[in-house]
Amino acid sequence: MKNALRWLIGNLGLILLSFILAALVWIAAVEQGNPTLEDRYPSRIPVTLSNPPEEMIPYGETDVQVDVTLRAPQSVWEALEREDIHAMVDLSGLGPGEHRLPVQVQVDRRPAMVLEVEPEAITIRLEPLMEAAVPVTVPIRGDAALGYMPRSPVVSPLTVTVSGPASLVAQVVRAVAEVSVEGARADIEGEFALEPRDAEGRTVPHITLSPAQVIVHVPVEQLSGFRDLAVTALLEGQVASGYFISSVKVEPPVVTVYGRPDAIAQIPGYLETLPLNLDQAQENVEVQLPVAVPEGVSVLPSVVTVRVAVEALEGSLTIQRPVEIQGLAPSPEITATVAPTMVEVILSGPVPVLEQLREEDVRVIVDLFGLSPGSHSVEPQVAGLPMGVTAQSILPATVQVEISSEITPTPER
Structure with a gap:
């Protein structure tokens, strides 16, 4: 027994060296079959905010995405999905004000080590959550078509609720939905998105509106002495034998006439262009033609584009x-x-x-x-x-x- 103990003590170094060599050989074999790789994950990871204090709202760098560099075996890299990587910022125990907070990254698949996070920290502001009711205003943009006039818009609802950081909510004086009547010949009605604005008309960020849209109806009326009429191309002659007219288009198809109401009332429901001669035509025709109008009446535009498609039978x-x-x-x-x-x-x-x-x-x-x-x-x-x-x-x-x-x-x- 004593001899065996002496042999064990005398050869302890060799035994440890053998174990170390065996471990190195095993590690080398594993590395050869499933090597460890260091690389940046190809997709950026969104940062989520966890444990926000009650009655507080975070804002600032709240929609940041980070680059994550990992060390993991090749088999883990091949199976790794974007949903397996989580980037978080912990807000627990924080008070109002500005905070520079580290980004913590966890990887669901093992083994994997996080080597680098870029950026490694983000700036978050915390403020008390506040709500307020503000009026809705609807400014009208653009000009209606000639002879038309937009009237005052009808809006529903007339007020909305804004919520967000207290210092920003205090800046909001109105919710604005802009409506364009450019070229309009009929009433405009629909849902329009709202923006929170301050007293200078600037958009206030980090504000939530409820509802986020309003229903707006803008009456558009035609003025006395104006009338919209369709334009018809007056065609003369016959296209060449073996050909036919497949389509006739006038641009714009509708013009506006204005003048004495009695003269306008006598015009039928359309106007004609000056004659277009298509005698022996074998190909498409595109010309600019004046619109014929009776005396005492003007028209805008006074010239239209006529496109005649001529095709072979x-x-x-x-x-x-x-x-x-x-x-x-x-x-x-x-x-x-x-x-x-x-x-x-x-x-x-x-x-x-x-x-x-x-x-x-x-x-x-x-x-x-x-x-x-x-x-x-x-x-x-x-x-x-x-x-x-x-x-x-x-x-x-x-x-x-x-x-x-x-x-x-x-x-x-």
Whole structure:
């Protein structure tokens, strides 16, 4: 027993060294299979505020996001999600005023070590929470259309509640919802967002409004001596044969006339432009034309843009064409025949283009490239069609091709 104890004491250093070497070998093996990596997480982490004191409200850097640098095994990095990382600032036990507080980061997945947080601290202000009722005002922006006048807006509700830090709530004197009547010809009604404003008209930050929107109705009335009328383009002449007018657009489609009420009352529900001659037109037409108005009446705008879309009528044409062979190996010993030798091609496209089409310009081709001797069913293709013309079908859809080889095999010796 004493000899064993002496041996153990005498070899204690070697035993410890063996354990250390074994541990190092194990660590090296683990590192090789699942190495530890240090890196910054690719997404920024939002900071949450925890344990705010009662009847107090934090503001300042409350929507900060931080960069987090971690050390973790590769397997943890591969499984790590943004939701696994939590950045927090603890507000417990704090009183009113400004505080510079550290950002604490926790990682749900283990093992993982937080090496760096940037920024490492944020500034938060704490103040008593305050509420107040303020009136709603609705300033009208812009100008209504010519001959129209916006009236006083009708607002609901007339007051709203603002809440937030006491020093900021004290600055709010009104809640403002701006409404634009620019170019309006009819009443404006809808929900509009509110902004808390101070006495100088500046927006006060960190304030919550309840409700955050108000319903506003702005009556827009037409003044006496003004009238809105649609504009119709007066067209003359006939477009070229084979073409048709697909659309006529006037911009703006409505103009405003003003003048003596009795003269305006005699105008029908529309006005016409000066005549536009479309005789033999084969393409789209865009022109500026004056609006014709009776005496004693003025119009704004006095000139409109007329756009006339002219398109070709669509038609179809059936022709017979011979089948051409291409892609056959260039050898006199290899020949090919096709059946049938003529096919019918049904074409569709603009009538004027079809009328000018020469049948000899249309080619029907079978491509034999890469085909071996024997019998093949091949779909012919149509080439040489002008722009806008398409081949709807080929009758028959496939042709029979016989490829023959007259090469005499060399006798064996």
